[in-house]
Amino acid sequence: MSLFTALDVANSGLNAQSYRLNVVASNLANANSAVSSNGQPYRAREVVFAAQPLSGTTAGVDGVTVAGVVEKPGPLKLVYDPGNPLANKDGYVAYPNVNPVDEMVNMISASRAYQADVNVMNTTKNLLLKTLTLGQ
Amino acid sequence: MVKPNREEAASAALRAIHSKLRTTQTAACLSARRGARGMAAGAAAANFCRQTLAFCRFRPTEPGWQTARSLARNLQSKAYRLFHTLTMLSALDREFAPLQTALDLRAQRQQLLAANIANADTPGYKAVDLDFAAAYRAALAGQSPSALPLKTEQPRHLPGIAAQPTDGFIGYQAGNAARLDGNTVDMNREQAAFQKNSIQYEADLTFLTGKIKTLTSAITGN
Numbered sequence: 382m383s384l385f386t387a388l389d390v391a392n393s394g395l396n397a398q399s400y401r402l403n404v405v406a407s408n409l410a411n412a413n414s415a416v417s418s419n420g421q422p423y424r425a426r427e428v429v430f431a432a433q434p435l436s437g438t439t440a441g442v443d444g445v446t447v448a449g450v451v452e453k454p455g456p457l458k459l460v461y462d463p464g465n466p467l468a469n470k471d472g473y474v475a476y477p478n479v480n481p482v483d484e485m486v487n488m489i490s491a492s493r494a495y496q497a498d499v500n501v502m503n504t505t506k507n508l509l510l511k512t513l514t515l516g517q
Numbered sequence: 518m519v520k521p522n523r524e525e526a527a528s529a530a531l532r533a534i535h536s537k538l539r540t541t542q543t544a545a546c547l548s549a550r551r552g553a554r555g556m557a558a559g560a561a562a563a564n565f566c567r568q569t570l571a572f573c574r575f576r577p578t579e580p581g582w583q584t585a586r587s588l589a590r591n592l593q594s595k596a597y598r599l600f601h602t603l604t605m606l607s608a609l610d611r612e613f614a615p616l617q618t619a620l621d622l623r624a625q626r627q628q629l630l631a632a633n634i635a636n637a638d639t640p641g642y643k644a645v646d647l648d649f650a651a652a653y654r655a656a657l658a659g660q661s662p663s664a665l666p667l668k669t670e671q672p673r674h675l676p677g678i679a680a681q682p683t684d685g686f687i688g689y690q691a692g693n694a695a696r697l698d699g700n701t702v703d704m705n706r707e708q709a710a711f712q713k714n715s716i717q718y719e720a721d722l723t724f725l726t727g728k729i730k731t732l733t734s735a736i737t738g739n
Contacts, residue, residue: 383621383624383625383627383628384624384627384628386628386631387624387627387628387631390628390631390632390635391631391634391635393635394634394635394636397635398638401638429640430636430638430639430640431639431640432632432636432639432641432642440684440687441629441632441645441687442628442629442631442632443632443635443636443642444632444635445635445636445638445639490638491638494634494637494638497634497637497704497708498634498635500708501630501631501634501635501711504711504712504715505627505631505715507715508627508715508718508719508722511719511722512620512722515722515725515726515729516725516726516729516730516733517726
């Protein structure tokens with residue numbers, strides 16, 4: 382039944398968008414983490430999506446998958462804080478290059494896309510249920 | 518001296534009838550959905566039985582031929598029944614074929630639009646769509662699914678056949694502005710097309726239900 386594939390596609394979208402929301406949450410939470418697990422200041426991260434054909438489907442029907450998480454290349458924020466133990470010899474502390482506005486926009490975009498996928502799932506589910514009652 | 522030969526001939530005829538009927542039944546089972554071939558096989562078997570009966574009429578008194586005759590009559594009625602069932606089935610198929618095809622294609626398009634919505638943020642993704650009208654016309658006409666047939670020069674070359682009947686009718690959407698990352702999904706357009714396609718799918722379902730109800734009321738008479 383080909384409509385089930387539409388559910389699979391929407392499901393892949395939900396997974397990808399929730400991954401993106403997780404990364405946004407991580408960025409916002411670490412907006413002031415001057416040091417991360419690798420000893421360097423935290424860098425804002427971003428997910429990269431890629432279209433991926435689902436197995437056993439028509440050509441052209443692609444799900445979405447998270448191809449990877451990349452660190453944003455922008456410069457770190459330098460804040461003058463000579464009392465901080467992490468300050469360099471000039472008294473500056475490097476803070477993450479997280480831009481809260483970027484992150485909020487990213488978050489809204491992800492949640493809208495998530496809603497669209499949920500909508501696709503609901504509509505497809507209704508169609509499948511209607512198909513079950515065909516002829517009654 | 519003559520009689521055993523005739524009995525042999527009669528049993529050979531019976532065997533032939535049996536094997537023919539078995540072939541008919543197999544063909545009918547295999548092609549019950551496709552109708553036409555099963556019908557042809559049923560008609561051929563009925564015809565064969567009729568000839569056997571006509572042949573038996575000239576030797577009505579001999580016991581071997583009497584057996585052959587009664588068996589042939591029995592098998593003939595079975596073959597006729599099969600033929601009529603298949604005729605009815607293929608009439609039903611014809612009745613439902615347009616809506617069935619439409620539902621299949623709508624479901625396919627639903628997948629494509631779902632894929633577009635899921636890939637709204639995928640860099641480089643190009644929005645796809647199904648040319649419903651062309652695919653529907655081709656499916657009803659029973660045309661070759663491949664939009665680009667492979668040219669063959671030798672009889673043993675393989676013809677190029679699309680994996681799916683709709684493969685030739687799926688294309689990239691034209692006229693959408695591409696974003697900087699190369700993505701051409703227009704979310705508003707996709708949402709609208711998705712809802713429209715859903716409603717059309719439901720409409721097809723409603724029409725099909727109506728047809729089934731009409732037929733049911735014709736059969737039950739109330």
